[in-house]
Amino acid sequence: MIYLVSIAMFVGLLAALALFLIAAERFLLDYGICKVSVNAGERVLEVEGGQSLLEALGSQEIYVPSACGGQGTCGYCKVTVLAGGGPVLPTELPYLARKDIRAGLRLACQVKVRQDLDLRIPEEILNVRLYSATVESTRDLTYDTKEIRLRLLEPPQIAHRAGQYVQIQAPSPAGPVWRAYSISSPVHEPGLVELVVRLVPGGIASTYLHNLKAGDAVTFTGPFGEFRLNEEPETEVVCVAGGCGLAPIKNIVETILARWPDRPTRLFFGCRTTRDVFYYEKFKRLAADHPSLRVVYALSDELEPGEKWDGETGFIHLSVDRFLEPGRKRQAFLCGPPVMVEAVQRVLEDKGLAPKDIFFDDFGTGLPQGAAQAASTA
Numbered sequence: 001m002i003y004l005v006s007i008a009m010f011v012g013l014l015a016a017l018a019l020f021l022i023a024a025e026r027f028l029l030d031y032g033i034c035k036v037s038v039n040a041g042e043r044v045l046e047v048e049g050g051q052s053l054l055e056a057l058g059s060q061e062i063y064v065p066s067a068c069g070g071q072g073t074c075g076y077c078k079v080t081v082l083a084g085g086g087p088v089l090p091t092e093l094p095y096l097a098r099k100d101i102r103a104g105l106r107l108a109c110q111v112k113v114r115q116d117l118d119l120r121i122p123e124e125i126l127n128v129r130l131y132s133a134t135v136e137s138t139r140d141l142t143y144d145t146k147e148i149r150l151r152l153l154e155p156p157q158i159a160h161r162a163g164q165y166v167q168i169q170a171p172s173p174a175g176p177v178w179r180a181y182s183i184s185s186p187v188h189e190p191g192l193v194e195l196v197v198r199l200v201p202g203g204i205a206s207t208y209l210h211n212l213k214a215g216d217a218v219t220f221t222g223p224f225g226e227f228r229l230n231e232e233p234e235t236e237v238v239c240v241a242g243g244c245g246l247a248p249i250k251n252i253v254e255t256i257l258a259r260w261p262d263r264p265t266r267l268f269f270g271c272r273t274t275r276d277v278f279y280y281e282k283f284k285r286l287a288a289d290h291p292s293l294r295v296v297y298a299l300s301d302e303l304e305p306g307e308k309w310d311g312e313t314g315f316i317h318l319s320v321d322r323f324l325e326p327g328r329k330r331q332a333f334l335c336g337p338p339v340m341v342e343a344v345q346r347v348l349e350d351k352g353l354a355p356k357d358i359f360f361d362d363f364g365t366g367l368p369q370g371a372a373q374a375a376s377t378a
């Protein structure tokens with residue numbers, strides 16, 4: 001017992017010392033006003049020294065994506081620091097490859113503004129805006145998943161690509177946090193942002209969103225993400241989703257049908273049980289109206305006695321393997337659990353798809369390809 005108490009006291013002392021050092025740097029050291037040059041001087045910001053680069057950019061309405069509240073655990077907030085950032089910290093190394101470090105890529109939440117900085121930030125990030133919206137409607141899709149429709153107020157419209165995501169601001173005891181959710185509404189509805197949100201036990205943002213009512217105010221930033229739909233209408237699009245990964249896939253499919261009604265499109269959706277099925281009837285109706293769209297839902301768990309199901313069974317990558325013939329010109333979008341994404345990738349590559357034609361987001365590793373973050377992570 002004495003041994004455990006000693007360890008607890010030692011850990012507590014270290015934590016107190018760390019907090020003291022953070023406070024001392026923030027409040028006792030005066031770095032003054034620092035200049036931050038963005039993209040070779042296209043923008044020059046004057047910010048208060050001592051804060052993180054992520055905070056400094058946010059104060060100037062440059063909204064770099066970050067889903068962990070600046071704790072250095074999500075790896076989203078990457079910017080290129082050409083000068084003034086200091087050495088790369090151990091907390092950044094898990095998220096930076098060697099080539100990233102050589103190029104100056106850093107986590108903005110881990111870089112402290114102590115002197116003038118020279119940055120390179122993609123124009124797409126510089127165009128990200130802060131949006132205010134009101135809840136237009138909510139409805140249950142399953143026992144733990146809701147559809148939430150947000151009507152934009154200011155700005156009144158958002159220009160996004162199919163498959164992109166926004167970052168919702170949610171309240172927490174420690175202050176506002178930001179969490180990423182894919183846009184499930186198509187691009188031709190610019191005044192609306194629809195989300196598909198699974199309730200995660202203890203999740204700050206998903207709990208907040210599930211408790212919203214019509215008329216409530218919501219704040220978010222966006223759009224983010226690197227899903228890019230091929231502009232060639234003869235290229236077949238293959239979409240594979242699991243769980244709330246169906247959100248960006250719904251956006252992609254509805255966007256395709258509006259722009260290219262006859263474009264060959266395949267939708268595969270994997271669920272565990274019939275309780276997890278949603279949007280099935282909707283997509284069946286769309287497929288009936290658009291013969292170019294083929295829809296396959298599959299259940300991975302065995303049916304309960306007396307349970308009825310008219311779709312496929314087994315893991316969804318097996319359905320992809322069964323229904324896709326090899327050799328056709330295709331582009332693919334995958335969104336779901338890591339194991340599903342990895343299995344589908346192997347199938348698609350066996351069918352002849354090049355890795356550059358496979359865009360993916362898996363729920364476990366953030367944005368592995370710059371893809372949209374799926375809507376069920378917090």
